[in-house]
Amino acid sequence: MPLVELRGVGKVYQLGSTQVEALANIDFQIKAQEFAAIWGPSGSGKTSLLNLIGLIDSPSGGEIYLGGERVDGLTDDELARRRNQKIGFIFQHFNLVPVLDALENIMLPLQIRGVRADQAKAKARSRLREVGLEDQWNKRPDKMSGGQRQRIAIARALVGDPALVIADEPTANLDSATSRLIVDLMRELNRRDQVTFIFSTHDPRLLEHVDRRVRLEDGRIVATE
Amino acid sequence: MMNFIKLGWRNILKNRRRSLITVLAVALGFASINLFSGYIHNVYDGLAEQAIRGEGLGHLTLMKPGLLKEGKLEPEKFLLKSDEIQRITGLLSQDETVRLVTPRLAVSGIVSNGKVSTIFLGEGMVPEDMAVIRGDFRADRGGALDRARPAAAAFASDLADMLGLKQNDYAVLVASTVEGLTNALDVDVGELYNTGNAGTNDKMLLLPFAFAQRLYDTEGADRLIVLLRDRAQTFEAQLRLSEKLRAAGLNLEIKTWLELSSFYKQVKGLFDMIFAFIFAIVIVIVMMSIINTMSMAVVERTREIGTLRALGMRRWDISWLFSVEGVLLVVLGGLVGVALTLVLAWVVNQAGFSYVPPNNTDAVLLQVDVVPWVMLQAFLFLGLVAALAALLPARRAARMVIVDAMGHV
Numbered sequence: 001m002p003l004v005e006l007r008g009v010g011k012v013y014q015l016g017s018t019q020v021e022a023l024a025n026i027d028f029q030i031k032a033q034e035f036a037a038i039w040g041p042s043g044s045g046k047t048s049l050l051n052l053i054g055l056i057d058s059p060s061g062g063e064i065y066l067g068g069e070r071v072d073g074l075t076d077d078e079l080a081r082r083r084n085q086k087i088g089f090i091f092q093h094f095n096l097v098p099v100l101d102a103l104e105n106i107m108l109p110l111q112i113r114g115v116r117a118d119q120a121k122a123k124a125r126s127r128l129r130e131v132g133l134e135d136q137w138n139k140r141p142d143k144m145s146g147g148q149r150q151r152i153a154i155a156r157a158l159v160g161d162p163a164l165v166i167a168d169e170p171t172a173n174l175d176s177a178t179s180r181l182i183v184d185l186m187r188e189l190n191r192r193d194q195v196t197f198i199f200s201t202h203d204p205r206l207l208e209h210v211d212r213r214v215r216l217e218d219g220r221i222v223a224t225e
Numbered sequence: 226m227m228n229f230i231k232l233g234w235r236n237i238l239k240n241r242r243r244s245l246i247t248v249l250a251v252a253l254g255f256a257s258i259n260l261f262s263g264y265i266h267n268v269y270d271g272l273a274e275q276a277i278r279g280e281g282l283g284h285l286t287l288m289k290p291g292l293l294k295e296g297k298l299e300p301e302k303f304l305l306k307s308d309e310i311q312r313i314t315g316l317l318s319q320d321e322t323v324r325l326v327t328p329r330l331a332v333s334g335i336v337s338n339g340k341v342s343t344i345f346l347g348e349g350m351v352p353e354d355m356a357v358i359r360g361d362f363r364a365d366r367g368g369a370l371d372r373a374r375p376a377a378a379a380f381a382s383d384l385a386d387m388l389g390l391k392q393n394d395y396a397v398l399v400a401s402t403v404e405g406l407t408n409a410l411d412v413d414v415g416e417l418y419n420t421g422n423a424g425t426n427d428k429m430l431l432l433p434f435a436f437a438q439r440l441y442d443t444e445g446a447d448r449l450i451v452l453l454r455d456r457a458q459t460f461e462a463q464l465r466l467s468e469k470l471r472a473a474g475l476n477l478e479i480k481t482w483l484e485l486s487s488f489y490k491q492v493k494g495l496f497d498m499i500f501a502f503i504f505a506i507v508i509v510i511v512m513m514s515i516i517n518t519m520s521m522a523v524v525e526r527t528r529e530i531g532t533l534r535a536l537g538m539r540r541w542d543i544s545w546l547f548s549v550e551g552v553l554l555v556v557l558g559g560l561v562g563v564a565l566t567l568v569l570a571w572v573v574n575q576a577g578f579s580y581v582p583p584n585n586t587d588a589v590l591l592q593v594d595v596v597p598w599v600m601l602q603a604f605l606f607l608g609l610v611a612a613l614a615a616l617l618p619a620r621r622a623a624r625m626v627i628v629d630a631m632g633h634v
Contacts, residue, residue, distance in 0.1 A: 051628050056534070057626075081537065083535060084536060089536065091631070093528075095528065095529075095531075095535075095631070097232070099232065099236055108533075108536055111228050
């Protein structure tokens with residue numbers, strides 16, 4: 001059984017009186033423990049596809065399954081719960097909460113889940129150690145480099161032991177050396193923790209490290225390698 | 226909840242200047258409410274004491290039903306006879322909340338200095354009981370009756386001035402007895418006193434009770450005044466004593482000082498209206514401040530809202546997050562407001578400002594009471610208003626489409 005399955009999924013945005021078709025008739029599966037990349041030029045629909053898989057946007061048509069459960073018709077609260085329990089997010093702009101320090105940012109998904117503060121703190125510390133920033137635990141995001149912020153974001157994505165981590169252009173705001181480190185880190189965590197990673201990129205250098213590449217153009221899957 | 230408080234607190238600190246303005250707006254509004262409510266609390270307390278002790282109304286007044294409406298037409302019909310007075314006094318004195326039961330007789334007529342005359346309103350009261358009712362209330366105003374001088378009346382100062390009377394002079398009182406005959410008695414001028422009210426200071430006389438009885442040629446009284454040990458027991462005692470009298474087969478009306486003091490009711494009605502007006506203005510200021518601050522916070526933190534929603538926060542949690550922040554601002558404003566209230570109240574009370582209220586004959590000190598329970602009520606109400614005000618922008622934040630919020634720049 002695939003971890004994620006999309007059947008005939010489409011997404012149309014309404015921009016004023018104009019309808020823009022971002023995705024059309026997508027049939028797509030991701031197996032558990034995969035390390036997959038969605039790539040393609042800007043405007044090809046990569047982010048729209050990840051938003052649908054990440055349950056932060058709803059499709060205009062088609063069906064979406066997560067772990068065998070159909071999720072495209074769930075209520076807003078149910079979707080929030082699935083996101084919190086099954087999905088980790090890594091964003092292009094890191095999206096850390098500026099008033100929280102590194103450790104508190106990592107604890108967030110667990111605290112939203114209702115985990116006790118001491119348990120959440122212990123788990124967050126462990127993830128912080130894995131991304132090599134244990135000594136930076138009390139720094140706020142504005143005191144950290146881009147690479148450090150993204151590692152904090154990776155730790156936050158993984159702290160709740162999700163089945164799936166979605167990373168939208170995770171290296172777009174980083175230099176090449178840091179990008180390489182970030183991809184290596186995600187790859188290591190994918191292998192060690194058997195977490196499924198799916199990320200979008202238009203950087204061909206990063207595509208060498210993935211199990212599978214899905215190429216999007218004009219909202220359609222044109223190649224899977 | 227702890228996380229919401231932590232997030233709210235840190236965001237308040239992050240936007241120090243904006244938070245400070247909001248906190249000051251809340252603090253000033255809250256302090257205004259506290260100071261005005263403290264002032265009117267002091268005024269109400271003063272008016273209550275004036276009615277109970279100054280005017281001698283006591284806490285409760287017992288009379289035959291209809292006295293207030295028809296007592297002037299048929300005074301004899303409404304008089305309590307001496308055996309009734311004794312029986313009622315004995316019955317009421319058994320109640321542990323009752324400190325004193327004393328008879329009264331209201332009289333009116335003409336007072337003359339031998340050359341000119343004018344009308345008077347007199348109150349016949351037992352001198353030693355009157356001293357108990359007065360206590361130490363405004364002893365500077367004078368008006369005590371001397372038990373050793375059974376024919377000496379205390380004259381209101383404007384009345385004495387009008388007739389050119391001084392202490393130890395004498396005058397003549399002319400009145401109709403309860404049977405409608407004319408009676409005249411010589412009266413010594415005892416203490417001169419200030420009623421505190423411009424409307425009565427040129428008419429009032431305080432007479433020894435026995436003297437008033439002689440003037441009206443009766444052995445009865447038209448009222449019995451009850452002084453309780455504590456003003457707070459007034460309404461409870463009114464019910465209990467009514468029940469006790471009814472059980473004893475006595476058909477009597479019991480009025481509280483509040484029912485009989487129309488001046489107190491009028492002033493309270495006026496001040497309550499002004500207070501409501503000020504309170505409404507403060508509420509609007511607090512609401513607008515909170516809505517403005519929280520709306521700006523929502524706009525600035527739109528991407529953060531999207532992120533929190535993506536991480537699994539429900540819409541309701543987002544609403545809570547911003548509402549808690551709004552309430553925190555009011556809590557801070559409230560604490561600053563309490564400090565401001567205490568400082569300003571102390572300054573006003575120490576300054577010794579005085580003023581002459583409408584219809585008063587002398588100046589009164591401007592004093593502000595610090596009333597914790599009123600402050601607490603106002604604080605809780607403002608907190609509720611702040612939560613509701615914060616809820617408007619918070620709901621807008623909660624309803625954002627996640628992908629739109631995350632794409633916000």
